[in-house]
Amino acid sequence: MNATLPSSIDLIPLDIAPYGVYIPDYFNMDYALPVYGYITPALSIVVTVTNILFVAVFAKSGMKSPTHILLRFMAISDTLTVVIPTPCFIYIYLLRNYEEFLLYELCTVWDLFTNFIPAITHTASIWLTVVLAFQRFLCVCFPLNVKIWFNSTRTYIIIIVTYLLAICSNVSRFLEKDVIPVKLNSMLNPGEVIRGCVYNYNDWMIESGIEYLKVYYWLRAIVVQLVPCIVMAVFNGIVLYKIKVAERRRITLRSGMMNLPGTNVQESRESRVTTLLRKFEFKSSQTRPVTDNDSMETHMMDESARGVLEWEETGVPGENPRDRVGDPWHFHVRAGDQTPAGESERRVA
Known part of the structure; x- marks a missing residue:
């Protein structure tokens, strides 16, 4: 396939590049093939069917409360996190196209659908869960003020802001590198020339080196994983404590009534x-x-x-x-x- 390549090919000094994006160079196929090729597509089907039914139930006219709205968008976010990368996984792993260099037409799609967009939807899903925990906390501890914070309009605004923050937290990943097309010798058919791709990392990425990746993944671990877990644990712990206090108070009142002289409940x-x-x-x-x-x-x-x-x-x-x-x-x-x-x-x- 001797296709005419864009002018950016001039950045590659050789007519036939010695390397390209090759999936086995990035993943251990002993683990990637069963996980991404078999488990993920099956899980995607189950999650999609379950969440479609879930959203359909909560979309009924009688379920328009802030809690139902949050649950509905959490289900949508979780579904997108699993469904978006699945077509790429099926094409690369299940159909065994990982044995060939990644074609130029798929290089950008691969990064978007397997790395960037799932990271955004996953981040949004986690923080929407935190918002739901906060809403439950207000319902139990401050029931008279919950409508000040949460009504249908404000809930939609909170969801939009959550998605915007999730996009901002991952926007640097879109600026890390450019995809450049190159001519490559086919791995499957020697002598055949295919159009593959290489990643050309931007200057700021090269200058920062490994430090940028360390900062990014540490911030993601703290902001997306650790902090939400701590916040949800605190809110849920307070809710459970309030419920137990109310239960003990109810038991005490009922036992006090039964112990009054001459009283038969x-x-x-x-x-x-x-x-x-x-x-x-x-x-x-x-x-x-x-x-x-x-x-x-x-x-x-x-x-x-x-x-x-x-x-x-x-x-x-x-x-x-x-x-x-x-x-x-x-x-x-x-x-x-x-x-x-x-x-x-x-x-x-």
Whole structure:
């Protein structure tokens, strides 16, 4: 393949270059072939299918909270980290094109898809996880202020800023070298000339030498790996501590009620259920005639009353049974009486 090469070939003094980008020179094929050729493509399929289902569920209209938004973009980032380099791995390793010099058309694509872009998406995914840990911390420790920091608009802004910072932290990698096309003797077909490539490192990269790489990888290890782990450990530790303190406080209050002289918690609970049911029956009898559905409605009122008591006793944050079943004092409206609650009360009066 004696193709006409760009003018940049003049930078190479020989007509046929003695070397080019050869994948086995950069990776140990005993490990790279099974990891990148077999494990990574299979993992990519699993991650892609799982995260597509994950994003599809969280994209529903009822899941627009800041937590769901963060989880959705974390799934997208993780998917891109695995999926973007997979086509290159399949072409080079699975199809065994690593036995030949890397063609010029693939040199830039190889660096972008296997090094630079996955590093950006991976960095963004890690810091979005830190943001989610911070949001959980606010929900538990400062529940009244969480909406000041996190709403849908601010969450999207935080995600955009996170991606921009991830790009900035890796922008130097795009400026390290230029890709130059060269003529090479084929490794597979002796005598055939192919168009490969070599890397021409920029002057600042050559002058800094190994020091630049040391600084880059140390900063990446600290900023992308160590600091996020420490921050998430601190936030999650505080959250767990607050949850345990609340649990101990609840247990202490309940045990204190049981130890009061002359107090029987179970009897008190059953007495409150009976009182609620009597109020239900009174409301229902005053606002509509007795029908064959009374037995079913009585059962529903019983369950509603017990649910309200359980919610009031445990104090666990969550859905209030009054909101789910209906306000027990106006249960007759839900049970079949279409008369508004205010009019019913006037009718009773």
